[in-house]
Amino acid sequence: MHKNEWNLKDLFEDEKALKLCLEKSIEQSLKFRRDYEGKLGLLDSSKFTxxxxxxxxxxxxxxxxxSYVYLHFAGDTSKGGFLAKYENECKKAEENLIFFELEFCELDEEKSAEFIKNLSEYAFYLSNLLKNKKHNLTQKEERIMLYLSNTGANAFSRLFDENMSRLRVSFEGKSLSEEEMLSKLYNEDRKIRKxxxxxxxxxxxxxLDLxxxxxxxIKSERKIVCELRGYENAEESRHISNQITQKSVDALIKTTEKHFDLVSLFYKKKKQILGFKNLKDYDRYAPIGKEISVKYEQSxxxxxxxxxxxxxxxxxxxKKAFDERWIDVYPRENKRGGAFSHSTTPDAHPYIMLNFTGRHRDLFTLAHELGHTIHQKLSYSVNFLSQDTPLTTAETASVFxxxxxxxxxxxxLSKEELVGVYASKIEDVFATLYRQINFTTFERRIHEHKEELKSEQINEIWLEESKKMFGESVILTQNYExxxxxxxHxxxxxxxxxxxxxxxxxxxALYGLYKSKACENFTSLYIDLLKSGGSKSPKELISSFGFDIEDENFWELGIKEVEKLINEFMELKI
Structure with missing residues (x-):
């Protein structure tokens, strides 16, 4: 195995060890079901613990x-059968565990309160179960949902991954992957970008048809699940898992859309620097200033x-991630596109997937995924049931x-290099902020439709939402639809x-606080936030810095930092 590919032996030495763990898990789950199903209400606190x-x-x-089988699949998507086999086998163990959370939610108030009081380290996890129990189905229904999961949305996700990982585009005599093609949009030659x-x-x-x-x-299954579980809309379950309110998300979207003018301001300046009459969608990432390429070792x-x-x-x-082969670095045939950091279990470590091509943006992707890894590793300090962070705070460490x-x-950097890095950073902020809001409003419109949509309808909605972000500053071509x-996602x-x-x-907002030096113990507070994993709500975690995420004005603090970045860029003498 190459030094720049994962060492999955930190999870299991080989498939024999994997199978033994699976067999043991199924056996333990059967015993657990025999010991406790229908009996939780009869337990005292020590036995419940x-x-x-x-x-x-x-x-x-x-x-x-x-984790082991998924990482094998992500590294080689031709191994879909291997993934499916273990997904199905693990369902046998999961089926035996379904009753536990359902039964806990049906305990009388006094009993559940007693258990929570005596299990303070699990209090947030158990309280959330009770808070959202109205969306539970019966045990028989939950078993059916469990077994059908691999033939529903999960199966279509796998189909999507396998199909896109096989995508190859003939370009200048080479057969290029999705990642390699998208990297061409950063080329200094406009003809190549186009x-x-x-x-x-x-x-x-x-x-497109597929x-x-x-x-x-995906849309149809989500609609059915929403009806079965009593969710008000297609996104409510996501807000619940993210431990935030619809009001908070709406405030975020409203605040961001109100400042789309910052996008236009930047791209009008970029058009002027490039000397173009019009800026097309394939020009968005055109390099300006002196282009920097960064090798992996330098990164x-x-x-x-x-x-x-x-x-x-x-x-x-x-450093441990680099030295101990937690990272799979370069693109290769059948490897999944994109990048991620996959958390595993406290007795192992997270794994990072990159598709490093030497662009300076790859440096920031590396930093992003390592931020996730640091967060995940630190969160192992809490119990396993509480270590997973909601998405809203899971992305915090990566962006930081x-x-x-x-x-x-x-x-x-020199002035010539600084111009390009500033532009690149602003474009990354746009991609992480404004573009993701576009994605969300696009999804909202798609999921509002009860019937299946034709490709042309989806294309039209996509273009309409995308144009809101760019205004008149970027012309979106017909191809972009x-x-x-x-x-x-x-x-x-x-x-x-x-x-x-x-x-x-x-x-x-947090970074502005850090740079201002207004909070003397910022670093220790921030590391404590990461160590908390998912054991506290985002609202509680952020309150330690004196911020209230329910306050609409809070989001303006972040926008001001975006505006500051753009103003610094505009003031550079180019």
Missing amino acids: KALKTYEQILQNISKIM KAAKKFSKALKAN NTYVFNM KELVLKAFNAFSPEFANIA AEMLVFDFVKDR LWWSYIP FIHSPFYCYAYAYAQLLVL
Whole structure:
């Protein structure tokens, strides 16, 4: 195995060890069901504590199994059968555990309050179960939902991944992947950008019927689940899992859309710098200033120095990730596109997937995913049931890490290089903030339709929502109407995208506080936030910095930081 590919032996030595863990998990889950099903109400606090910790350990083992097989699949999407096999086998163990949370929610108030009082480290997890119990189905219905899950949205997600990972585009005598094609949009030659956009659009069009059908099936299943569980709309379950309110999300969207003018301001300036009469969609990422290419080894050095300046604890975790092969670095055949940091279990560590191509943006992607990894690793300090963070705070550490690297790098560049890095950073902020709000309003409109949509209808909605962000500053070509069809979040995690925008503004507000030095113990408070994982609500976590995420004015703090970045860019002498 290459040093720049994952070492999955930290999870399981081989498939034999994997199978043994699976067999043990199924056996333990059967015993757990025999011991406790229908009996939770008869337990005292000490026996309930034992039951809860046994339940947690079985879930942790299942999670470890699924992490191993998923990472194998992400590294080689031709291994879909391997993934499906273990998904189905793990369902056998999960089925035996379904009763536990359902029965806990049916305990009388006095009993559940007693258990929560005596299990303070699990209090937030247990309280959330009770808070959302109205969306539970019966045990028989939950079993049916469990077994059908792999043939519903999950199956279509897998189909989408396998199909897109096989996508190859013939470009200048080479067969290029999605990631390699998208990297061409950053080329300094406008002809290459235009050609790449056209070729990639042609490939998307060839897959349009399939991806439209997949999107419709995701939408249809979500509608059915909402009706069965009594959710008010298609996004409510996401807000619940994110532990925030619809009001908070609406305030975020309203505030962001109110400041779309900042996007136009930037792109009008970029058009002037490039000397173009019109800026087309394929010009958005055209480099300006002196282009910087960054090798992976150089990126490692920069990230470690930037992290260490903030916190040696950050740098130490990142160094372990580099040294101990937590990272799969380069694109290859059948490897999934994009990038992620996959949390596993406290007895192992997170794994990062990159598709590093040497662009300076890859430096910030590395920082982003390492931010996730640091957050995930630190969150192992709480119990397994509480370590997963809601998406709204899960993106906090990643965006913060990007800002640390940006500030570190910008102070070491020439003026010509600084122009390009500033532009790139602003465009990244736009992609994480404004574009994700566009994605969310696009999804809202798609999911409002009860019937299946034709490709042309989805294309039209996509263009209408996208134009809101760019106004008259960027001309969206006809090809761009197809570009919704490669976005994986619409398929894997409906209404995921606003979490990026949520985190972006949240981080900018926090980063502004950090840079102002108004909070002397900022670093320790911030690391405590990360260590808390999902054991506290986002509202409670952020309140330690004196902020209230329910206050509409809070989001304006983040917007002011965006405005500050743009003003600094506008003041650069170019």
